[in-house]
């Protein structure tokens with residue numbers, strides 16, 4: 680979408696870039712030490728609730 684530079688606000692520019700083309704994607708993924716699920720680094724596993732060998736979130740099943 681070609682628009683004069685001054686007409687595009689920082690908010691509009693950021694909004695456009697946040698979706699689809701040009702958005703920041705997480706390329707690195709870690710695998711959970713407990714279940715092997717693909718998780719984001721430094722984040723509690725969403726599958727089993729383990730982090731650094733400890734159970735952080737008790738999952739209700």
Ligand SMILES: [Zn+2]
Nearest residue numbers: 711714724727
């Ligand atoms: Zn896990």
